[in-house]
Amino acid sequence: MGIVFIVSLVAAIFDWRYKRQGGKKPASRDRWMFGAACGVCLVCLVILGLMGASAEGLGAATPGILIVLFAVWEIGRWRIRRKNPIMSKETSDDKL
Numbered sequence: 891m892g893i894v895f896i897v898s899l900v901a902a903i904f905d906w907r908y909k910r911q912g913g914k915k916p917a918s919r920d921r922w923m924f925g926a927a928c929g930v931c932l933v934c935l936v937i938l939g940l941m942g943a944s945a946e947g948l949g950a951a952t953p954g955i956l957i958v959l960f961a962v963w964e965i966g967r968w969r970i971r972r973k974n975p976i977m978s979k980e981t982s983d984d985k986l
Contacts, residue, residue, distance in 0.1 A: 895957045901964040905971065914974045916967070924963055931955050 909915055935948055935955075 891954055891957050894961050898957070898961045898964045901968060902960075905964065905967045908971050908976065911976050913976050914970055916970075920966065924959070927959060927962075931959065 935952065939945070939948055
């Protein structure tokens, strides 16, 4: 999980720079879907807790779930960056 987290952090830095340079920001539907996925995971943890799962087990599973959600979000953002590259000024001047 550590490698997945590190790769996701690097991707988040690239995404931050992409958005800062004028790249496409996440759509409201994307943010809503990510929030819904987080909500489903939270509900699953609560249900497991009510069914008698140990608090220690749920606490150990929570960081893994969060890392996977973060990685899935960054994979989606990577797809957006590949679909919508930023045109540099030199490249756009050459095409005119």
